[in-house]
Amino acid sequence: MTYCVAICLDAGIVFCSDSRTNAGVDQISTYSKMHCFGVDGQRQFVILSAGNLATTQGVIAKIKKDIKDEAGQNLFNISSIEEAADYLGEANLAQQNKHAPVKGTSYEASFIIGGQIAGSKPKIALVYAQGNHIVSSDSTPYLQIGESKYGKPILDRILTTDTTLETASLCALVSMDSTMRSNLTVGPPIELQVYTANSLSLNRYHRFEEDSEYLRNLHRAWNSHLIDAFRSLPPLNWSFTWDRSLDEQSGS
Amino acid sequence: MTYCVAICLDAGIVFCSDSRTNAGVDQISTYSKMHCFGVDGQRQFVILSAGNLATTQGVIAKIKKDIKDEAGQNLFNISSIEEAADYLGEANLAQQNKHAPVKGTSYEASFIIGGQIAGSKPKIALVYAQGNHIVSSDSTPYLQIGESKYGKPILDRILTTDTTLETASLCALVSMDSTMRSNLTVGPPIELQVYTANSLSLNRYHRFEEDSEYLRNLHRAWNSHLIDAFRSLPPLNWSFTWDRSLDEQSGS
Numbered sequence: 048m049t050y051c052v053a054i055c056l057d058a059g060i061v062f063c064s065d066s067r068t069n070a071g072v073d074q075i076s077t078y079s080k081m082h083c084f085g086v087d088g089q090r091q092f093v094i095l096s097a098g099n100l101a102t103t104q105g106v107i108a109k110i111k112k113d114i115k116d117e118a119g120q121n122l123f124n125i126s127s128i129e130e131a132a133d134y135l136g137e138a139n140l141a142q143q144n145k146h147a148p149v150k151g152t153s154y155e156a157s158f159i160i161g162g163q164i165a166g167s168k169p170k171i172a173l174v175y176a177q178g179n180h181i182v183s184s185d186s187t188p189y190l191q192i193g194e195s196k197y198g199k200p201i202l203d204r205i206l207t208t209d210t211t212l213e214t215a216s217l218c219a220l221v222s223m224d225s226t227m228r229s230n231l232t233v234g235p236p237i238e239l240q241v242y243t244a245n246s247l248s249l250n251r252y253h254r255f256e257e258d259s260e261y262l263r264n265l266h267r268a269w270n271s272h273l274i275d276a277f278r279s280l281p282p283l284n285w286s287f288t289w290d291r292s293l294d295e296q297s298g299s
Numbered sequence: 300m301t302y303c304v305a306i307c308l309d310a311g312i313v314f315c316s317d318s319r320t321n322a323g324v325d326q327i328s329t330y331s332k333m334h335c336f337g338v339d340g341q342r343q344f345v346i347l348s349a350g351n352l353a354t355t356q357g358v359i360a361k362i363k364k365d366i367k368d369e370a371g372q373n374l375f376n377i378s379s380i381e382e383a384a385d386y387l388g389e390a391n392l393a394q395q396n397k398h399a400p401v402k403g404t405s406y407e408a409s410f411i412i413g414g415q416i417a418g419s420k421p422k423i424a425l426v427y428a429q430g431n432h433i434v435s436s437d438s439t440p441y442l443q444i445g446e447s448k449y450g451k452p453i454l455d456r457i458l459t460t461d462t463t464l465e466t467a468s469l470c471a472l473v474s475m476d477s478t479m480r481s482n483l484t485v486g487p488p489i490e491l492q493v494y495t496a497n498s499l500s501l502n503r504y505h506r507f508e509e510d511s512e513y514l515r516n517l518h519r520a521w522n523s524h525l526i527d528a529f530r531s532l533p534p535l536n537w538s539f540t541w542d543r544s545l546d547e548q549s550g551s
Binding site: 196200201216225228265270272283284 | 448
């Protein structure tokens with residue numbers, strides 16, 4: 048499994064991804080799921096990937112080849128993030144269909160692509176296994192792929208488009224921490240890429256290793272703060288009217 | 300969808316369930332998913348149900364009928380919670396198999412059964428759609444059915460077997476609140492049943508209605524406490540070594 052999240056703010060974009068790849072619990076490896084493409088001062092893209100590793104590697108290889116070959120359509124001449132998402136969706140489908148005939152095996156993959164092209168605003172899009180895509184909105188400024196449920200509540204509670212890059216980065220790491228705590232197949236190294244709007248360059252990248260003291264402290268602090276938050280809730284009012292259940296079957 | 304949780308503690312058992320049933324988002328109804336059976340002073344069972352409504356209703360009807368008919372095996376003569384879970388598993392499979400031939404339709408259901416029989420300890424068991432079951436353990440004193448992911452983290456952080464019934468009840472309601480916030484198909488009324496160990500009677504039941512002021516206050520308090528918990532985290536250290544990503548494709 049995988050967990051990747053991208054957050055699109057007025058101030059820029061935060062990308063965060065884990066690096067654990069598994070085929071069963073006894074075949075675990077580390078692969079980066081964050082891929083960067085850009086021309087400084089002109090355009091920057093970050094792609095996060097989830098799903099079948101052969102598919103995602105095939106898609107990324109195709110993107111690189113198209114850039115190298117200066118293909119008619121490639122990330123360095125495409126005119127918008129939406130167009131890039133369509134291009135990525137086609138590459139995704141083509142790669143999956145290469146292997147489709149084997150029944151009962153899924154080669155599905157999904158992607159988040161985000162970034163900025165000079166003259167346009169920063170944007171993020173989620174490309175589904177089916178090849179279509181959605182973009183984020185002002186009311187939901189983030190997109191997730193992979194194991195998204197455990198880490199979703201904190202994003203919903205904290206993020207708005209005017210959240211700072213610092214706060215959103217912290218929020219992404221807390222979201223990642225909650226996911227790692229509950230799902231064994233999501234794990235470090237954790238990669239964080241922070242893109243500042245209109246900078247048209249990527250220069251804030253950090254990789255938190257397995258033994259990262261920062262991640263360990265964040266894990267401990269978040270756990271103890273959550274327990275404190277729970278302990279300070281008003282206690283359950285035991286003076287409720289307590290009844291017997293309506294749907295009750297009693298013996299004599 | 301559904302969310303039900305049962306927590307087995309030294310002090311007794313807490314059961315909590317939502318009441319929303321849906322077949323698509325425009326066919327939503329309210330059905331209790333909590334069913335109680337018992338003979339005061341001798342034995343008490345609470346059953347929580349998730350999955351296909353026709354299956355769960357069929358299973359509960361069969362349990363009631365067996366009690367009424369004083370069948371060879373019924374909840375009022377069964378000798379342990381494990382045996383009750385096996386009996387429930389068989390009834391579950393039988394009910395599902397009645398309709399199995401229609402391809403592509405799932406009649407699956409799962410259950411939690413918990414309670415106490417005089418002379419034994421309180422216990423909870425989760426009965427899978429396949430008919431088999433697991434019981435809770437000292438290190439994982441709770442069981443969930445339905446949409447379990449959103450509400451799991453808080454249970455993991457708070458519960459141990461020596462948690463009080465009051466704290467565990469509050470924890471179950473917070474877990475339910477997180478689930479309702481993230482999944483539209485889980486909703487009130489919320490039923491809470493608190494069984495005190497060795498009481499062999501069920502007399503602490505409360506149903507929180509849609510407009511429950513308590514639930515609304517809990518929702519608000521938990522949200523603001525979580526935001527405070529997040530705000531008080533140590534800020535991200537922007538003095539990290541920030542690099543360019545390793546896997547980066549740059550234009551000239």
